[in-house]
Structures are given as structure tokens and as C-alpha cells.
Amino acid sequence: MHIAEGMLPPLHCAAWLAASTPFVVHGARAVLTTVREHPERKLILAAAGAFTLVVSALKLPSITGSSSHPTGTGLGAVLLRPPVMAFLGTLVLLFQATLLAHGGLTTLGANVFSMAIVGPWAAYGVYRAASRLSAPLWASVFLAMAVANIATYAVTSLQLALAYPDPTSGLGGALVKFLALFAVTQVPLAVAEGLLGVLLVGFLTRAARPELARLGLLKEDAGV
Template sequence: MHIAEGILPPIQCAAWYAASAPFVVHGARQVIKEVKERPENRLLLATAGAFTFLLSSIKLPSVTGSSSHPTGTGAGAVIFKPPVMAFMGTVVLIFQALLLAHGGITTLGANAFSMAIVGPWVGYAFYKLTMKVGGPSWLAVFLCMVFADLSTYCVTSIQLALAFPDPSSGMAGAAAKFLSIFAVSQVPLAIMEGFLGILLFRFLVKVAAPQLDSLGLDLGIAKEHAHV
């Protein structure tokens, strides 16, 4: 869902930067706080960032200067909470724009808002809701990953619709068209990402159980992941 350089009008680029900035600044403070309070979790933090970078670097060309790909932000949201991913996801997007020509600097605010802010919060909401109603932890992780991905592409569709409204049906019609086109590639990608999330947690339980415990993740839940 990276929107490429030069696709959005300058005024919209500025607006998305303004909307994203408070979340990213707050996320940076949370990352600093996390590192100071639990320095032993730095490797786990790096793992969450690397997972997001690798998955969101899988670039499948899509519509109007954008691309389809997994996001990977749901995993970090479960482990460190969404504010941390606002900063981590933005850092990932900067590296991808500069090193891979994936996304852009002018569109960084828009891409950060969809992938690093909305995605983690929506995914985390599904994780917490599933756990609250007594659902299995593997399902909570699966839904978090899936809806962090899908909500990102929904926001990207709205962003593109604002920039390219349909001549007859306006922004609503354009958003519906973008959503329908994205769905062809994004729905299966989101499902795949959900299963990858389960595998990731299964691995982390084996190698980083104390760190997960220090972050408040129930080890009983973690063991359940390991048996999926």
C-alpha cells in the first residue's frame, strides 16, 4: 500500500504529514522509554522492525502508483503496543523509500498514517477483543495480522480517492473502485500474513519467552501459540 513519490498533491502530502506527526513523535518517546526501562528487549524490538521491513518490502504493483504487500505491523503491535509501531513503521518506510524506491518522501506522511498508525491500532483492537471474549491466542494473533493489513489498504484507498475522485461518483465512487481492485490481491495477502504471524510467535516463544513475559504477554498464551 505504499503510495509512490509524486502521486499525491502537495497539499494532501502536507496534511498527511501533519496528521501522522503527533503519533510518530509519541511513538519515538515510547521506544526510548522501552529501551531505557527494558534494555534486554532491544533485540526483540529490532525483530519486530525487521519483520515489518521484510514483509512490507514484498512489492506487488497495484493501482494508480501504489503497491500491494503484507505489512507486518500487527506483530509489533501485539508485542510493544501500537504507539511503538507508529515510530518503527515510519522508520521502515523511510528506509524503503530511500533504499528501495518503495513509497516516497513526499508521500511518507500518508503511508505512515495508513501502515504505521491505523494498521497497528486496528489490528491490536482485534487482538484485544478476541482475548477479552475468551478466544484462543492463535486466533487473536491471526486476526490482528489480518486486520492490520486490511485496514491499511482501506485507508490507502481513501487517500487515493481523495487525490483521484471519480468524475461522476466523486470520492465515494473512487474509494469503492480502489477497494475492489485492492481486494483481489490484498485479501489473500492478509490471510497469508495472519498465518505468518502465528509462526512468528511460535518462534519467539521458543527463543524469547522471558522477554515476552516482561512485556506482559501471558506465557500460558505463548505456549498455546507454540502448539498451533
């Protein structure tokens, strides 16, 4: 889902950077506040960041014959709220843009907006909605993580369609073209990402039950 260096027109790069910057600054402040006011959450914070670092490096095959990678941002959004992931996701994207030539510095704002802002917020929205419907924690986490993945790629499709509208069918035609490319590819990856999230949250409910209870994810006496 990383748009490569130089692939968006300069004006688009500037616009996406301007749109992303307030979220990232707010996210950095949220991380500092978390560390300062809730030092017991440092390990959860590190786990969320590490999980994103690991899974966003995994290129997995898909049924379309291409490969892509999960985003991992849904987990941190569920555990620590989306602003934290805006900052952690940006660090991961910066790492990949500078050291792996994956993504780019000019497209960083666009990639941050899709992976570190919209993905986590979509995950959090789905998680809250599922929780309100009394879904079990595992189901809420699964849906949140899968939706984070799909939402990220949907926004990337929109960003590409805005930059490269179809000569005949315009923005709508280009959007359908890019969504068609990503959508089928991402479905199995979204499922795998959801399962990975359930696995990790299941572990955390045993190993970090007090922290998860304080974060409001579960009651002290509740199961997964």
C-alpha cells in the same frame, strides 16, 4: 500500498504529514522509553522491526493477477503496542522511499498514516477484542495481523479517493473503485501474513516466554 512520489496534491501531502507527525514523535519516545526502562525487551523490539523490514519487501502474487506485499506492522503492535510501530514503520517507509523509489518523501506522511499508524492500531484493537473473547493467542495474532494488512490498504484507498474523487460518483465512487482494486488482491496476502505472524509468535512463546509473559501476551504456564 505505498502511494508513489508526487501522486498526492501538495495540500494532501502536508495534511497527512501533519496528521502522522505526532504519532511518529510519540512512537520515537516510546521506543526510547522501552530501551531505557525495559532493556530486556530490546531483542523483541529488534525482532518486530526486522519482521516489518523483511515482509514489507516481499512482493507476493495474488489471485487477481497482480502482486502486492504484506506490511508486517501487526506483530510489533501486538507485542509492543502500536506507538512503537509508528516509529519503526516510518523507518522502513523512509528506507523504501529513499533507496527503492517505493513510496516517496512527499507521500511519506500518507503512507506512514496508513501503514505505521492505522494498521498497527487496527491490529491492536482486534487483538485486544479477540483476547477479551478468550480466543487463543494464535487466533488473536492471526486476526490482528490480517486486519493490519487490510486496514492499511483500506486507508490507502481512502487517501487516493480523497485526492482523486470520481468525476461522476464523487468520493464514494472513487473509494469503491480503489477498495475493489486492493481488497481482493490483499485477502490472500493478509492470510499469509497472519500465518507468518502465528509462526513467529509460536517461536517466541518458546524462545522468549519470560518477555512475552511480562508483556502480558501469555501466562508463564500457558501455551499458544
